[in-house]
Amino acid sequence: MNIINIIEKKSLGKELTYEELSYAFNGYLKEKIEDYQMSSLLMAIVINGMTFEETRNLTDIFIKSGKVYDLSSIGEVIVDKHSTGGIGDSTTLVVGPIVASCGVKMAKISGKGLGITGGTIDKLQSIPKFNVYLSKMEFLENLKTVGFVDSSQTDDLVPMDKKVYNLRNNSGTTKSIPLIVSSIMSKKIASGADIILIDIKVGNGALIKTKTDAKLMSDWMKKIGTSYNKKVVTIISDMNKPLSNSIGNLLEVEEAMNVLKGKDCALLETSREIASILISLAKKITKEEALEEVDNAIKSKKAYKKFLEFVSSQGGDISKIKIKANIKVVRSKESGILKAINAEKIGELALKLGAGKINDRQKIDYSAGIKLFKNVGDRVEKNDVLATLYTNKHINLSNDDVNCFIVE
Numbered sequence: 001m002n003i004i005n006i007i008e009k010k011s012l013g014k015e016l017t018y019e020e021l022s023y024a025f026n027g028y029l030k031e032k033i034e035d036y037q038m039s040s041l042l043m044a045i046v047i048n049g050m051t052f053e054e055t056r057n058l059t060d061i062f063i064k065s066g067k068v069y070d071l072s073s074i075g076e077v078i079v080d081k082h083s084t085g086g087i088g089d090s091t092t093l094v095v096g097p098i099v100a101s102c103g104v105k106m107a108k109i110s111g112k113g114l115g116i117t118g119g120t121i122d123k124l125q126s127i128p129k130f131n132v133y134l135s136k137m138e139f140l141e142n143l144k145t146v147g148f149v150d151s152s153q154t155d156d157l158v159p160m161d162k163k164v165y166n167l168r169n170n171s172g173t174t175k176s177i178p179l180i181v182s183s184i185m186s187k188k189i190a191s192g193a194d195i196i197l198i199d200i201k202v203g204n205g206a207l208i209k210t211k212t213d214a215k216l217m218s219d220w221m222k223k224i225g226t227s228y229n230k231k232v233v234t235i236i237s238d239m240n241k242p243l244s245n246s247i248g249n250l251l252e253v254e255e256a257m258n259v260l261k262g263k264d265c266a267l268l269e270t271s272r273e274i275a276s277i278l279i280s281l282a283k284k285i286t287k288e289e290a291l292e293e294v295d296n297a298i299k300s301k302k303a304y305k306k307f308l309e310f311v312s313s314q315g316g317d318i319s320k321i322k323i324k325a326n327i328k329v330v331r332s333k334e335s336g337i338l339k340a341i342n343a344e345k346i347g348e349l350a351l352k353l354g355a356g357k358i359n360d361r362q363k364i365d366y367s368a369g370i371k372l373f374k375n376v377g378d379r380v381e382k383n384d385v386l387a388t389l390y391t392n393k394h395i396n397l398s399n400d401d402v403n404c405f406i407v408e
């Protein structure tokens with residue numbers, strides 16, 4: 001077997017065997033296969049796709065690259081959630097504390113930003129001193145005592161996803177159903193939860209562009225979950241406009257805290273939906289009963305307090321959060337109705353401002369990002385502030401950079 005034959009086979013659209021996938025991906029993990037060879041194989045997968053069988057095999061190879069956590073010693077049903085990626089999507093930071101404050105434990109492995117989509121790990125790392133690289137013991141201990149734990153992939157836990165994920169981000173190979181499914185499902189299965197909710201984002205600001213692809217992804221994720229004795233539920237949600245009015249790592253942490261303190265917005269709605277599904281499945285109660293618990297947790301500030309406990313349990317210091325950036329104002333050029341806020345363009349703009357990165361030489365600026373001041377459907381007058389941009393870069397923004405807003 002050799003890597004060139006495997007790349008060429010996939011470039012012709014042929015199905016790879018378990019052994020061939022294992023040779024390529026384990027070889028890459030062990031540094032016997034170069035970045036350029038793996039990116040070539042990944043691109044062949046993006047272009048030609050993979051069968052369900054190949055995707056399930058790749059998921060298995062990812063899982064076996066590290067340990068699989070056994071959470072049975074906790075003696076409770078453990079839940080998890082994952083988003084396929086969007087703009088302004090900080091639901092994990094809201095859902096985790098809500099669910100844990102309602103007495104349901106959530107064990108989560110998150111990822112960094114991928115393409116224009118944000119990543120929970122970057123958001124957590126924007127909190128000074130927050131530790132996303134937990135040992136197995138720390139992971140279990142925090143799950144037991146706090147009820148919500150969130151870690152990155154490590155050398156122990158799906159190390160293959162950690163390495164391939166970074167390469168995908170830097171090589172334009174993010175938008176592939178089999179690669180997304182194996183990346184997400186390997187993390188979900190390795191971290192040991194019993195009930196897994198996947199929020200499949202669809203739209204111009206998501207990695208998945210069509211409902212047909214989202215349905216296929218949902219089907220494959222459920223089938224893979226079942227083969228590992230996991231209950232997988234999916235929701236399919238819109239990502240043609242940003243989920244919240246804050247885009248960028250620290251801005252999203254602040255927004256998640258506002259939502260946990262009761263701010264009413266789309267991010268709250270999505271978080272209520274996800275949290276109530278997880279709680280109803282874990283506690284075997286109706287969704288209405290679960291929603292009542294969710295609303296009480298927010299109203300009583302139990303969920304917000306749980307967020308603070310979660311942050312300090314992983315070493316983070318909320319009091320040290322400081323957004324340091326230059327602010328530029330984007331105003332409406334005309335009066336009318338705000339017809340659209342294009343999520344893809346907002347994501348590209350956030351990347352340009354420094355909120356994400358496209359190669360390993362770049363560093364994320366945690367303060368960079370965008371705050372939106374109008375929602376789709378709002379009436380706006382000429383010169384009204386549509387957004388403020390936070391950046392530490394010296395960039396000249398063209399009209400094209402800020403054409404995310406359609407006012408008619």
Ligand code: URA
Pocket residue numbers: 083084085110111114179180181183184187207
């Ligand atoms: N989230 C992941 O963890 N992996 C992907 O490929 C996409 C979103």
